[in-house]
Amino acid sequence: MNKQNEKIYSSLMSRIAIAMMINQGALLVLATALGYAETLFIKIFNNSLLLDAIFRTGECAVYFASFTIPVVIFNFMNKNADREIYEPLESEKASVFKSLVIFFIGLGAITLTAYVNFYLVNIFGDYSDFTQEYFWNVELDHAYQVVIYFIYAAIIPAVVEELLFRKTVCGALTVYGKTTAVLISAVLFALMHANIEQLLYTFVAGLFLGWLYVESKNIIYPILLHFINNGISALGDIIYEKCSPSVYNGYSSATELVIWAAMGIALLVFLIDILKSKSFIHPLRLKPDENGEEVAPLTMSERMRGFFSPAMVIFIIYSVATMIFYVFLSTQLG
16 A cells, blocks of 8 residues: 655655744844844934834834745745655535634634633733833834734734745645644744743634635635734724723723624534534545555654654744743843
């Protein structure tokens, strides 16, 4: 019996890890360069609204470039790389209705995880104020600052993060099964944020964004889910800063009510569909080989072994070290 190639899988994981390290490296280098340039220009020309607008726009450009560069490089590396010849049987693309059901389940689950995350942070300690104040000086005094902040916090991450983690990483891994693709892309998505506080939240978000992508086979759906999730939070920040507490509380209550209602309806529809089909998780089945014989997928141990390629181990160590570093700084300076 023929079988999927473990070496090809391990090589793919190495290319994905390289893309992850390029993402982190580009973000660090470009953000640092922009910070030095801003300091220099302020010393020369003094601070002004025009200069502030330019460098806030520059932050958007840095974030955009840090995610699009690794996508381009990964696709270039993939062009001449060996590819797995034994692919899964074609699965049906989810209908718009089913995609929307998954969409609203995901939105509710991500919101619920945010609350769980909040309570866990309160129990085990909080260092996010330090990291946010140190790295992101958010001011919303002027209209252009509000607009740029919303673009930076909601629009750009939704587009570029989904292109990297769902379209590129998850898409490349679907040949080894939807479950493998979703799990690995979610783990890397969580590690990329390098924030121990957000580890659970970003992992769960990655799971539902990945599930939505592999079922719909359309990157627009996870981009929209990511945008709405981030947009609700960013708009809440703006309302909190610019409006009265009663307006903010009203906004929070209204959005929560809509999210919980939509999630409840979507869950009901989803459960009815499962009861009708009497199945939820389908085992990975591959296309027969050229002789019509059955092909075996990689075993779980082979997938785990291939995942921990040298490049991936380096990326994981870097991400964990970054999280520990932030915690250490918060204890020293908080």
